[in-house]
Amino acid sequence: MNATATATKSKKDSAPSREDFAALLEQSFAEQDLAEGSVIKGTVTAIEKDVAVIDVGLKTEGRVALREFGGHGREHGLKVGDEVEVYLERIENALGEAVISRDKARREESWVKLEEAFNKNEKVEGVIFNQVKGGYTVDLDGAVAFLPRSQVDIRPVRDVGPLMNMPQPFQILKMDRRRGNIVVSRRTVLEETRAEQRQELVQNLEEGQVIDGVVKNITDYGAFVDLGGIDGLLHVTDIAWRRVNHPTEVLNIGQTVKVKIIKINHETHRISLGMKQLLADPWEGIEAKYPVGTRFSGRVTNITDYGAFVELEPGIEGLIHVSEMSWTKKNVHPGKIVSSSQEVEVQVLEVDSSKRRISLGLKQTLQNPWEAFAEKYKQGTEVEGEVKNKTEFGLFLGLDGDVDGMVHLSDLDWNRPGEVAIEDYKKGDMVKAVVLDVDVEKERISLGIKQLGGNPVSSSAAAGGGELKKNAVVTVEVVEVQDGGLEVKLVDGGASAYIRRADLARDRNDQRPERFSVGQKVDARVTSADKKTGKIGLSIKAQEVAQEKEAMEKYGSSDSGASLGDILGAALKQRSDDKSED
Template sequence: MSQADITANSTSENFAELLDQSFQEMASIEGSVVSGTVLSIEKDMILIDVGLKSEGRVSIREFGNSEDDIQINPGDIVEVYIERLEDINGHAVLSREKAKREESWINLEKALEEQKRVNGVIFGKVKGGFTVDLEGATAFLPGSQVDIRPIKDLGALMGTPQPFQILKMDRRRGNIVVSRRAVLEDSRAEAKSELVANLQEGQVLQGIVKNITDYGAFVDLGGVDGLLHVTDISWKRINHPSEALQMGESVQVKVIKFNDETQRISLGIKQLTEDPWLKVIDRFPVGSKMNGVVTNITDYGSFVELEDGIEGLVHVSEMSWTKKNVHPGKIVSTSEKVEVIVLEIDVSKRRISLGIKQCIENPWKSYKDNNKTGITIEGEIRNITEFGLFIGLSDDIDGLVHLSDLSWDGNGDELIKGFTKGDTIKAKILDIDVDKERISLGIKQLTEDLASSEIDNIRKGSTVTCTIAVISDNGLDVTVGDNIKGFIKKSDLARERNDQRTDRYGVGDKVDATVTNIDKKQRKINLSIKAREIEEEKKAMAEFGSSDSGASLGDILGAALAKKDKISKE
C-alpha cells in the first residue's frame, strides 16, 4: 500500500471518529439547558441559535402573555431547554419554560440542601392544600402548613410573593412540598426573643386573640401569649369574654404585669382608656335623677348601666313602694330603659346604689296626707294570714287588721275563721307608718270597749261577786259584772284542801271571791275564794278575839257570822 493510501485511510478513520464523537456530544445535550442567541422574532415564534446545525424555534408565548410582557430582542442571550435536536422539519425543538423550570429545580435543590427559604406565589387551590409557583417550578402547600393558626380568608395570601421553606423534593416525580408555617414559626421565635427581651410593664402592643375561655382571652403578641382577664377587657360589666372579643381579632393591649421568671404576661384593654370612676361623683351626684339600661338581674336586685363602664345596683328593696317579696325580674327586664335616682356612691368599692321607686310619688306618704288616724274605712279582704287580715285601701296599698284587733272579746285565732277572702268589711285606721310602709287597722275599735271601763273600777284585793260560766277540772270560768271575765283556780276554791272541789258548784251559781290579779291588756282577772275566806278569818279574829283568850275559831266565826246576819236583817 502506497503512502498516499495509508494517509487517506488514516484521515478517513479520524474523520469517522470525530463525526461519531460529535454525534455523541450532540446527543448528550438533549434534555439539557444551554445558552442561545436570539436570531429573529417572527409572528408567533422566536428563532434561537444554540450552536447546532440548525436553529431552534420557541413559541413566543413562552416569553410572556402579551406584547408588553415580552422583553426580548435579536442578539439577546437566553437560556433554553433542548427537548430534541431535530423535529420533522430539521429544526431543534427548544423550550424557554422548561429551561426556567430546570434552572428553578437546581436553585431549589441547593436551597433545600442549605435550608434556605425560597420565594413563591400561591396561585391555586387543590385537594388538601394549594399550589405555589416557585419561579417556574410548581410546589404543593398542604393546608396544615399555610399558617400557625387557622385562617378563614386566604384571599389576601393568593398572588402575593412570600417566603416558603422547602420540606422535601422528588425531581423524578416532579414533586415539591413547601411550608409557609415553618417560616412563620421561625419568625415567631425570633420575634418572641426580641419581644421578651424588651418587654416592660405599661407597653402598648398589638396582638391577635388566640383563644377565649370563661375567665378571659389569650392574646398572641407575636411568639408569646398574654392573658387578658375578663375584668380587664372593659370598664363595663362583661359576663363572658366572647361578648367583646372574637377569635382571630386584632386587638391593642397594654402590659399590666410581666413576670420575667415565669414569662407570664397580664394584659388589659380597658387600661388604654381613662377610668370612668375617677369622675363619677361629679358625673352622678347623690340625689340626681338619671336614665339607664338594665344590664343584669339577680335575686337581690338589678344592675343598671348609667354610661359605658359605670353601673349601679338597684336593690330589690328600692325597686317598688308596694311590691314586696317579688323577684326583680318581675319588675324590670334586661335591656329595659329605666329612670333611677342616685342614693349613694362608694368610689373606693366602685359601687353606686340606685333607686327606682324614688322616681315616683311614695303612695304611703300620699295615703297619710289624705287620710287621718281614727277614721273608718271600707275595703275588700285581699288576703287572710295566720296573724290577721289584709284589707285593700287602694290599688297598691293594703292595711293589716291584726288578730288582736278583731274583737274585744274572744280568741282571734277562732274569730279569723269567720272571714272570707273577697268580703268587704269596715275597719278603723289605728296608725299610718310611712317609714315602715305599714298601716294598722282595727275592727274591734269600731265598738266601745265596755270591759275596759268596767275593769278600771276593780281593784286588786277587793271582793266581788262572780257568776260561774264554765266548770272544768282546773277550776271555774266566771263573769264579773256584764263584761269582765275571770278565772278561779281549783286550789283557790276553798281554804281547806278537802273543800277544793269543782263538783261543789254549778253553772249559774254566784260566789264571792277576792281579786288576786288584773290583766287589763287581756281584760281578764284572777280570783280566789280561798283568799276571801282567809281575809274574813283575819277580820273576825281581830274583831271578836284571839286564840289566846280561850275562844275557839268556831266560836269566833260563829259570832262573826251572827253579826253579819243581824246587820243584813236590819
C-alpha cells in the first residue's frame, strides 16, 4: 500500500462522515426500541430553574417541569444524574425536541399498581388536594381519584381543611381504566380500623362491669359515652329512675360519668349502658309504701291523650287514666283538666310491682256529683236546668253540680206524644222539671216535665166523686169526631182520652162515630187508668152493658115474664125521672 492510500485510510478511521454518524444514530434508536406512547428511562442532565433537562437517548433532550416530580404535599427531590421514568409523547416536535412527561409516566405506572391493589382489595395511599362538586379529588401518586363527600368520614365532616394535602390511606371502591375513573373511600378504612379496635376493646369488657366514661354526644333518645376508644349508648330511660324528658336535663358533653355495662352485643359491638342501675331501686316494697285507697300529693310530669303521669317521688310515677280524671268531663283531653308541673292530690287505685305500674285517680279525691245531687234533691223535688241537647230519646238538662238529667219523651206531656211535645223546646231554654229517680252507680238522673202539672188520673174526679178508678162512670165532652173513634175530655178534671169505635155502643150498628157531634156530652165507663202514664181508657159500650145488667137486677130477670124491652124501658124511664128531679 502506498503512502497516499495509507493516509486516506487513516483519515477515514479518525473522522467519520456525516452519513456515518446518522447511520450510527439510527442504529442507537433501534436498539432502544423507543416508541411514542410508552414509558422510557432517562437521565437528568441539568436542572434549570423550574425545569429538568432529561436525556432519553434521542437526537435531542426533553424538558419536564419540576412540579411533575414533586406532587401534592411533597418536594421533587431531583438532582443531576438521577435516572427517572418518563412518558414519551412524541420523539420530535417542531423544534426538534423530544416531548416527554413525568406525570403521564407516573399515571401509567400508578394505574398498574392501583389495578393490582384493587384486585387484591388492598388499601392505597393518596392525598386530598381539591374540592369538586359532590366531593373531593385525591392524588394516588399520579392517578386522580374521586372521593364522595359521604365517604370522607364515619360522621359528616364540616371542615375538610385539616385533611387536605396529607398522605393517608384510602380504599378503592370502583375503577374504570377506559374512562379513567377511580372512586375511593376514606370512611371504609376508618370503619375497618374502628371495627378492629372495637373488637379488641369489647373483649376486655364484661356485662355488669362498672366503668368511667366521657359523654361524647347527646341525642333525644340518649347519650353516647366514650369508654376509652369505643362508644356505649346510655338510653334516656336508663339515666335515672325518675322520668327524664331529655338527656340534657342531667348530662353535658364532656362530662365524666360512672356507668354500668348492661348488655354487650359481640356481633354488632353495641354496648348498652345504665346509670340508674348503680342506685337503689325505688320500686322495691312499693305496695307497702303506696297502699290502695290512700291519697298522696304529686307533680304532673307528662300529659298524653290517654291520661297524665304524676311523680309521687323521684323514680316513682303513676298514671291517672283519662277515665279517672273527672266525674263529669268524659270526652275532654287531659291537658284541659291538669297542666304540666301542677301539684295534684291523687288516690291510689292499683299497684303492680312486677309491671312497675301505679294506677291513680283524680276524681276520687272529689265528691261524687251524683251522690251530692241525690242528697240535695230528693225524688219529687222540682229543679230547673238548661236544655243541653235534644235526642231521639228526649231532652238533656244541665243541672246543679255540673251533671245532666234526662227527660224521656214519655215524660214530656200527658196528652201529646213525646215526638210532638219535644218540638216545643230548643237548646238554651231554661226548663223546670221534677226529679223522678237518681241512679248514683249508673250516673243517671231521670226527670219529668209533665209531672209538674199533676197526674190526670189522680186529678180527674169520677162522676160519683173520688179518684178515677176502673169501672168508674164519668161524663165526657166530645172534642173531635174521627173515623176510628172519638177524642174526648173529662168534664171534671179536663184530662184527655180516646174512645175507640168498637167502644161507642153495644149494638154493632150503632158503633158509628158520626152519631156524635163535637160538644156533645155522654157518659162512659173507665176501663183502665194508668197513674204512671196518665192514660185513661173509656167505653160507652161498657156503660150500656152495665146499665142493662143493673136494670135486670132491679126490675127482675127474664124469668119473671118481663121482656128485655120492658126492663130497659122501665130503667130508662127511671133514669129520666131521676134526671128531672135533679
